[in-house]
Amino acid sequence: MSNAHYDPSHDKGDVINGIVKRSLIAVAIAAIIFAPTILLKTQVSQISNTLFILYRWEGFAIACGLILIWRVLYEIRAWRKAHTDHKSSSRTQAGENRFGHFVGPVLLVAAIVLPFMPFTDRYILDIGILIITYVMLGWGLQIVVGLAGLLDLGYVAFYAVGAYSYALLAEHFGFGFWICLPLAGIFAATWGVVLGFPVLRLRGDYLAIVTLAFGEIIRVVLLNWRDFTGGSNGLSNIPRPSFFGIPFSQGPDGFAATFGLEYSSLQRMGFLYFLILALALLTFYISSRLRKLPMGRAWEALREDEIACRSLGLNTINTKLSAFAIGAMFGGFAGSFFAAKQAFISPESFNFMESATILAIVVLGGMSSQIGVVFSSIAMVGGIEVLRQLQFLKAIFGPDFDPSQLRLLLFGLAMIIVMLWRPRGFVSSRAPTVFFKEKKSVGSSMISQGRG
Amino acid sequence: MTKPLLTVRDLTMRFGGLVAVDKFSFEAQSGHITAIIGPNGAGKTTAFNCITGFYTPSDGSVTLHHPARGDFSLEAMEDHKISRVAKVARTFQNIRLFGGMTVLENLMIAQHNELMRASMFSIAGIFGMPSYRRAEREAIDKSMAWLERIGIADKADEPAAALPYGQQRKLEIVRALCTDPVLLCLDEPAAGLNPKESDDLGVFLRQIRDDFHVGILLIEHDMSVVMEISDHIVVLDYGRKISDGTPAHVRNDAAVIKAYLGVDE
Numbered sequence: 001m002s003n004a005h006y007d008p009s010h011d012k013g014d015v016i017n018g019i020v021k022r023s024l025i026a027v028a029i030a031a032i033i034f035a036p037t038i039l040l041k042t043q044v045s046q047i048s049n050t051l052f053i054l055y056r057w058e059g060f061a062i063a064c065g066l067i068l069i070w071r072v073l074y075e076i077r078a079w080r081k082a083h084t085d086h087k088s089s090s091r092t093q094a095g096e097n098r099f100g101h102f103v104g105p106v107l108l109v110a111a112i113v114l115p116f117m118p119f120t121d122r123y124i125l126d127i128g129i130l131i132i133t134y135v136m137l138g139w140g141l142q143i144v145v146g147l148a149g150l151l152d153l154g155y156v157a158f159y160a161v162g163a164y165s166y167a168l169l170a171e172h173f174g175f176g177f178w179i180c181l182p183l184a185g186i187f188a189a190t191w192g193v194v195l196g197f198p199v200l201r202l203r204g205d206y207l208a209i210v211t212l213a214f215g216e217i218i219r220v221v222l223l224n225w226r227d228f229t230g231g232s233n234g235l236s237n238i239p240r241p242s243f244f245g246i247p248f249s250q251g252p253d254g255f256a257a258t259f260g261l262e263y264s265s266l267q268r269m270g271f272l273y274f275l276i277l278a279l280a281l282l283t284f285y286i287s288s289r290l291r292k293l294p295m296g297r298a299w300e301a302l303r304e305d306e307i308a309c310r311s312l313g314l315n316t317i318n319t320k321l322s323a324f325a326i327g328a329m330f331g332g333f334a335g336s337f338f339a340a341k342q343a344f345i346s347p348e349s350f351n352f353m354e355s356a357t358i359l360a361i362v363v364l365g366g367m368s369s370q371i372g373v374v375f376s377s378i379a380m381v382g383g384i385e386v387l388r389q390l391q392f393l394k395a396i397f398g399p400d401f402d403p404s405q406l407r408l409l410l411f412g413l414a415m416i417i418v419m420l421w422r423p424r425g426f427v428s429s430r431a432p433t434v435f436f437k438e439k440k441s442v443g444s445s446m447i448s449q450g451r452g
Numbered sequence: 453m454t455k456p457l458l459t460v461r462d463l464t465m466r467f468g469g470l471v472a473v474d475k476f477s478f479e480a481q482s483g484h485i486t487a488i489i490g491p492n493g494a495g496k497t498t499a500f501n502c503i504t505g506f507y508t509p510s511d512g513s514v515t516l517h518h519p520a521r522g523d524f525s526l527e528a529m530e531d532h533k534i535s536r537v538a539k540v541a542r543t544f545q546n547i548r549l550f551g552g553m554t555v556l557e558n559l560m561i562a563q564h565n566e567l568m569r570a571s572m573f574s575i576a577g578i579f580g581m582p583s584y585r586r587a588e589r590e591a592i593d594k595s596m597a598w599l600e601r602i603g604i605a606d607k608a609d610e611p612a613a614a615l616p617y618g619q620q621r622k623l624e625i626v627r628a629l630c631t632d633p634v635l636l637c638l639d640e641p642a643a644g645l646n647p648k649e650s651d652d653l654g655v656f657l658r659q660i661r662d663d664f665h666v667g668i669l670l671i672e673h674d675m676s677v678v679m680e681i682s683d684h685i686v687v688l689d690y691g692r693k694i695s696d697g698t699p700a701h702v703r704n705d706a707a708v709i710k711a712y713l714g715v716d717e
Contacts, residue, residue, distance in 0.1 A: 286578065293577040294560075294567040297553075301561045304550035311504070311544070312562045313536035313631055432554045434588070436596060436608040440554075446613040447552030 015079065023071045030067040031060075038063055104371055111277055115270045125269045129276055129341065131381045133334055136280040138361040138373035139287055140330030145359065146367035147296060148323035149303030149449065151208040154195070154215025155358050158188040158328040160222060160350035162335020167235040167345055168228070177241035177340050181333060188332025189325040191218075196324035200317055215355050222347040234346025241340045243271060272341050279337060283330045284370060290326070292433045299323050300368075300433070304448045357381075364418060366425030367449065375426050384411060455517050457482040457667040458503070458635055463512035463527075465498050465691075472498040474691040475512070480684070482519070482634065485661055485668045487678045489702075490688035491711060496671045497545065497639060499688065503669070504542045504637055505531035516540060518634055536565050541628035542637040545671075547620050551613030555604065555623060558612050559595035562630035567591055598626045602656070618649040622656070629660065636660070638670040642677045650674055654681040679703065687711070 039060040042051055114120060114128055137159065144152045165184040169175045175183070199210050222229045229235065240248065248255045248268040255271075256263040290296040298319045301309050309316050339345050361380050365372030387410055422428060428444035456479035465473040473495040480486040488496050501507040503514050503526060514526040516538050524538040534540050550558050560567070570587030571577030577584045599605040602622045607615060615623060621641060628636055641657070642650045654677050661668055672678045678685065678699070685702045687695040689711040695702050702708055 289578045289580075290574060293571050293574050294564050295571070295574045295577075297557060297561055298564055298568075300553060300557075301550050301564075304552055305548050307506075308544070308548035308550065309561070310506075310531045311535060311542050311548070312564065312627070313532050314561070314564050315532050315536075430552060432557055432609065434556060434560055434592065435554065436556055436592065436605075438609050440609050442552055442554065442611045446611045 019072065019075045019079075022075060023068055026071040027064055027068050030064050034060055034063045107371075107374055108281075115273050122266060122269060125266070125273055127382060127385055129269075129273050131377050132273075132276045132280050133338065134358065134361055134377040134381050135374050136276065136283050136334045137331060137358045138365065138377055139280070139283045139370060140327050140334065141358050142327075142362050142365075142367070142370070142373060143287055143290075143299070143330075144323050144327035145362050147291065147303065148299040148320065150199075150320065150323060151204065151211070152324075152327070153208045153212035153352075153355055153359065154218075155211075155327070155331055156350045156352070156354040157195070157215040157218040158191060158331030159335040159338065159354065160218050160347075161188045161191050161328075162332030163339040163345045163350070164222065164229060164235070164335075165332065166336035166339045167238045170239050171235065171237075177239070177336070178244075181336050184336035185329040185332045188335065189329040192324040192326075192328025193321050195328075196321040200320055212352070212355075215350075215352060219347050219350050222350070230346075232346060232348070234344055234348075235339075236344045238339050238343045238345065240268070240343060241272070241275065272337075276334075276337055276341075279333055283333070287326075287330070288370060295319075295322060297433050360415070364415070364425055366427040368430045368447070369425065369427035372425055372427035379414075383414070387411065454482075456480060457517055458669065459513075459515045459517070460499075460503065461513045461515075463499060463502055463514060464510050465495070465502055465507060466510045472691055473502065473509075473688075476688065476691070476693055477512075478686045478693065478696060480635070480667050480669050482667045483661060483665045484683040485657060485670065485681050486684045486686065487682040488669070488671050488686050488688060489673075489675075489678055494688040495691040496688055498691075500542075500637060500639055500669075500671055502527070504540060505529055505534040516635065535631055535633075539631070539633045540635045540637060541631045541633035543624045543628050543639055543641065545639040545643060547617075547624050549612040549620055549624055549627070551611065553612060554609050555599065555612050555615065556592065556595055556608040558623065558627050559598060559630050560591055562627045563591045563594065595630065598630060602626055618645055621645060621649075622653070625656075629664075629666075633666060635667045635669060638668065638672075640671055640673060642672055642674040647676075650677050653677070657681055 039056055041054040041056060043054050044050070045052055111128075111132070115125060137155070140158075141152065141155045144150050144155070162184040165187045166177070166180040169180045169183060170177075195211065195214050199207055202210055223232055225231070242248070243255050246253070246255050246258050248271065250263050251257070254263065255261075255267055261267070287296075291300075298309070298314055299322075301314065302316060302319050302323075306316055309319070338349070342349075357380060361373060361376045364380065365374070365376035418426075424444040424447075429441040430444075430447050431441050432439060458480040460479070461477050463473055463476040464471065476495075476499055478486075478488075488499065490496050498507065502509040505526060509527050512527065516524045516526055518524065518539060521537070521539075524534075526534055526538060526540065529538065535542075550561065553561075567584075567587060568574075571584045572581075596605060596608065599608055602619075604615070604619055604623070607619070612620065612623060621644070625636075625638065625641060628638075638657075642653055645653060657668060657670075658681055660666060670678075670682075682699055685695075685697065685699055686693060687702060687705070687708050689707075694707040694711060695705040697705070
């Protein structure tokens with residue numbers, strides 16, 4: 001949009017004038033926003049016990065300065081872009097393809113060797129498990145949102161169903177993790193169909209609202225059905241998964257003793273890490289296979305044009321329900337892993353923020369790219385963790401400054417920037433499910449985003 | 453004469469107080485091209501939507517006689533079953549291709565039900581069983597044969613939305629044909645085509661009719677196309693049938709001339 005300002009016929013003075021003018025406007029807007037958020041701080045005086053205002057001019061100036069620099073760089077880039085040809089788009093498309101071919105295996109190898117690295121400690125393993133859990137959830141939701149084009153804002157409900165299935169089955173029937181895992185998947189898939197039925201006729205915003213409500217209903221039921229779910233106290237003492245019957249305990253029949261290793265609590269973490277990695281790879285394998293099968297092709301056709309689907313004899317009801325059920329099933333698997341890992345679950349873990357995060361991962365990664373979901377999970381989950389470590393900002397803003405407070409602000413900014421830069425996600429093109437001669441990816445401009 | 457492929461009896465469609473189609477009856481034969489024509493707002497597309505199940509008619513019956521499968525009452529069937537079971541395929545006035553999918557993928561979706569059975573509802577497909585692979589191979593071959601027939605085999609791996617308009621029209625017809633229909637319903641297939649493309653389309657439709665002995669039912673505004681290729685023309689005006697017969701008969705029918713041109717007072 002700003003390219004319009006840069007007609008090459010304009011002389012240089014006009015161009016510079018324009019840049020200065022727009023940069024100053026940007027800084028003025030930034031100042032209005034930063035004045036109440038950064039400049040002014042109310043503080044209670046310890047001596048007189050009154051409220052007074054603290055002015056933080058340095059922080060304010062730095063923030064406005066950053067905006068100025070960004071705006072000038074942005075203007076220069078836009079000016080340059082207007083002066084070069086528009087050849088770049090086809091190049092990025094081809095680059096994206098080549099990029100995808102080797103990045104997947106590299107990431108997989110990195111994920112496998114990570115627990116054996118010397119620097120890997122409990123914290124890193126924990127983050128790794130968290131990221132892979134979100135990758136798995138992202139792949140599950142991608143079936144519903146990315147492929148079938150059905151906007152689901154209540155995906156966390158299936159995660160909760162999976163978690164509570166495992167916890168309750170283990171508590172009441174003494175089932176082990178490996179029996180509960182498929183059962184949790186089946187329960188979640190059933191709930192997927194239960195949700196699917198009433199929303200079959202809904203599209204777009206209406207569908208999103210109903211699924212959002214569904215997510216909340218599940219959470220509120222879990223919160224209030226105290227006898228069964230433990231209410232807000234949650235369920236604790238959920239049995240941990242064993243290594244095919246061998247527990248991770250210190251005793252003589254534990255994992256360490258059986259394999260002649262020295263006991264370490266990291267062994268359990270490592271096992272959990274590989275467990276979720278295996279589950280995520282299973283999700284990847286099944287969903288990428290399904291995509292190339294008639295079922296997955298029907299999901300994408302449904303996203304493109306539902307009426308045309310019906311005219312070709314596709315039963316759109318079954319197609320929608322299968323997308324909901326299979327997406328939910330992977331959510332259920334991930335949920336039962338979550339319960340096993342935490343050994344404690346409560347409705348607090350399944351609030352709307354979770355659904356929003358998973359959806360953001362899918363949208364950010366690209367609606368039909370599985371590798372994109374991996375990147376966005378690393379950015380969203382890992383990125384938030386990195387932002388926790390912003391201790392160096394204390395050097396700039398003074399020792400009272402708490403960087404973790406800025407975490408969500410920076411995060412929001414990052415989201416906006418990514419969406420400006422790549423509005424259809426990191427990997428926006430789509431690989432065809434079948435080809436005759438040559439596999440050419442389909443550019444994002446042609447792909448429908450789905451209205452249903 | 454043999455039993456007609458499609459028999460429409462007293463088809464009526466009311467939207468509230470508006471009667472869009474009023475006691476409309478006609479027959480369409482297998483191996484014939486039947487055209488429904490009429491001025492704007494005559495109820496052609498409504499009648500069409502009733503036949504293909506996108507609307508449920510208020511009254512009347514629509515019976516399809518499938519040579520191998522028997523008779524079907526289309527007015528009581530769901531739209532996707534009309535395509536899958538009764539083998540009636542249709543296209544749309546405003547082209548409805550799966551734009552973000554490749555040309556080949558579009559034709560593969562038309563063969564969804566056969567492929568779904570071959571993949572044992574995805575179970576055989578996930579494990580890559582040879583029976584499914586063979587079925588997929590055959591589906592690709594069938595698609596490619598159709599693409600060669602309309603001369604766009606080299607564009608099989610291009611996104612459907614990237615095709616020129618005329619080719620999109622043809623692709624949509626071919627996609628409908630991939631469902632192996634006995635009756636092909638085309639909603640204004642020549643809309644937006646230039647005269648040469650219209651002529652090509654007419655030749656193509658006649659070839660389809662002769663090679664596969666399907667019945668073709670079409671709505672069309674382009675009179676040169678209609679008069680050239682139709683075996684049988686039905687004229688609608690204000691939801692009622694005003695004429696029915698061969699192109700020569702319809703062309704000279706006073707009622708048709710009145711509806712199209714008006715009469716001197």
